[in-house]
Amino acid sequence: MGELKWYVVRSVSGQEKKAKNYLETELGRHNLTELVPQVLIPVEKVFEMRNGKKRVRERNLYPGYIIIHADLGHGEVDHIITSTPGIIGFLGDKDKKDAANNKPVPLHITEVNRILGIVDEAEEQVATLDKPYVVGELVKITDGGFAGMSGTVSEIFDERKKLNVIVKIFGRSQPMELNYTQVEKES
Template sequence: MSELQEAKWYVVHTYSGHENKVKATIERAVITRGMENIITHVVVPTENVVEKTPKGNEKIRQRKVYPSYVLIKMIITDESWYVVRNTKGVTGFVGPGSKPVPLSEEEVIAMGIELPAQEVVGGDVDFEPGDVVKIINGSFAGNVGTVEEVNAEKKEVKLLTEIFGRKSPVTIGIQSIEKI
């Protein structure tokens, strides 16, 4: 296949509890094989949940949104397919007959995956500390926050937003926020 193709998001099924190990293993393989332009992102979707401790306190922890699944943005080539498919803990791609079927951009956004900053049209970082913004997609969609820090290189901002009645810092891509 041509490497001029656009990378697309695919879903990979893993053994239960092996999602983070699979992610780390694939990321290491990408670096050692020099495949950064073919396999661009590996994501284990998570969300913050509040749990009550035995003492009655609230604790925020991250929970996997889709247990046993890892999302990978990649160009399907023989080598990239081989690297992913033969990673320890991977049972196969999601699709008919384990044939990889790409997700649409709408499906990726609906899953709460923030699109990487390089996919932002325009791409200019025009936020600065003190700006009040609204989160428009992802697991915190609808929340309002105040920009604390701006990382122009990564096209991310650190926000202070209210989660479960407490002010909490959240790092989020600029494509997922808009000024109010």
């Protein structure tokens, strides 16, 4: 067995998951899973507030691309990957191809670490807000003792995922620090 390296494969945009499933099925059918142990679609988790409910979804970091950890020394693997439905081919131009044997050039280890770091961070972190708030925006509190009240965003703390919201309580303006998940945009 040769050396496992990371490669980028182009896929039909919006069909990355389908292409990944086809590829994994095809590799399993040909007993080649040890030659391609990992097929990744780098994603990040984002949440959006809709109708007062928090919805978490995954968003592709690189639409139209799949990252694979593979040993392309085995002649069949390259062909199976490129002939899988939804996969267009390996990423690269003429400069990225090895002219001697026309094989794709693997990613540099620093690129791989950066991409895998983003993927690992995305798994660990709490989902980020898809549509951030702006200062002066009217928001409605959806959680806590002041649920149902409205206020105006006065400060945004992106790194902590919190807002300062000015709420009128008994005729006085009162600042409150709230999480992104405790408020929603007022329509």
